Amino acid sequence: MSTSTTRRIRGSRRRRSFDLRATAVYFALLALLLVVLGFVVRAAGAVAERRPVWTAVLCLVAASAAVLALRGRRRRHLAERAAQQAAAALQEATRTALDALEAPAEECPRSRVPTVDGMPADDRAPVDYEALDPDGFEQAVAALCERDGCSSVEVVGGAGDLGADVVAVDPQGRRVIVQCKRYGDGNRVGSQELQRFGGTCFTVHEADVAAVVTTSEFTAPAVEYAAQCGIVCVDGQALRAWSEGTGPTPWSLGHQTPTAP
Template sequence: MTVPTRRIRGSRLRHPGLPRFDLRATAVFFTLLALLLIVLGVVARAAGAVAERRPVWTVVLCLLCAPALVAGVRGRYRRRSAARAAHRAATALQEATRTALDALEPPAGRECPSPAPTVAVVPADEPEPTVVVDYAALDADAFEQAVAALCERDGCGSVEVVGGAGDLGADVVGVDPQGRRLIVQCKRYGEDNRVGSQDLQRFGGTCFTVHEADVAAVVTTSGFTAPAVEYAAHCGIVCLDGEALRAWSEGTGPAPWELPAPAPGAGLPPQ
């Protein structure tokens, strides 16, 4: 069986290393070359005519052009020298960097020793340090956050800080460990500024009817006036002064929901 062969065009037999011949490009190149030669000939002829008429000016022009030509040659040489120097500097810097990296890299088969972990050894019989918070030094918002943190620490759930404009007396709300709804009003007062009966009356008018509290408490950094304590005892509001707050924070005193509502006349300061 005879297998038909396909004729290969001559253009495909061209050696891949040889450039492809383009007749149009070659014609344009020689045309431009001819025009350039003609222009150069005209310029040379005009320069010769001027030199014959003005020989002195020709000499002066040559003297003026010679320094510019020499400066151009020197500048080109300097640029080449600067380029060579920059190339040499870059090469040297690259070699130095490579040498430094090779020196820092550990030998094959060895690993860099890692520092031993630091372990703090605490004696087993040493009690944990107690963090004492100066609640009087906090601002109003930070004081509310601190009281909410104490509630969460001692087992309250769904604790939220809701104090602000329009809170109707409730600064911290939550659910105590017995499942009762807890409403706390926070009063960060100075040591000489005690919580008065008006503050308790405003809180007592909303804590049960509006917020539906099962346990209502007022926590302050200072103390309570006698009328305030009397009103709280009448309404069943738990009052924690600065001393009771410190005891609660340090774990040596009860939380507000662990205290019974004060009886009428109980806890009144001496007259």
């Protein structure tokens, strides 16, 4: 009689099935959260100086989202719901922060004195343009253009500017080229300076409206030449009226079809 040895077969452990769909959803939500976090950090940096309270709120929300993401490896389903809620909160906070950035520009009245060198001017006193250096004067004129509805305002003055110090687009969509002359009393803008500007403002810079803005005055020949060419002359008195909101803007006086010199 033979004795057979019975081999005991151990039951294999049942492996946990891999859920591809749940894993894909988890990583998609995590990627979305990272994109939103990057956008919020960029927006928060822009408002950090003017809106410190919002900056603190965004940092707290971002920290909470990061903690929830780390815990997601153990509690996946809870982390998915928390990530969705955090993403919604971050989007809402981003919209609020962007609204806060846009609010000052929408509430700026037309008669407000422009900002010079990043410092707000007193609304009750006009800017002393003669006290500015040439670069500061160009910045101040650009601020006036932006204040009164111009878009794409740029300060391009410098070596090789060919007479263009400020470039802008007025509310009617016309291209505005401005040359800035910060002169003291007794130093008037002459016809030769107007002629040099007239030779480039329309042909080179393709201006629809060309203007020369000065803190001083223009000579009679300069005014005559400007009238023939369609160049707007803004002297110190007209500049103060423009700045205070009691005078016209240069583009409202601009000639549509200038006469060739």
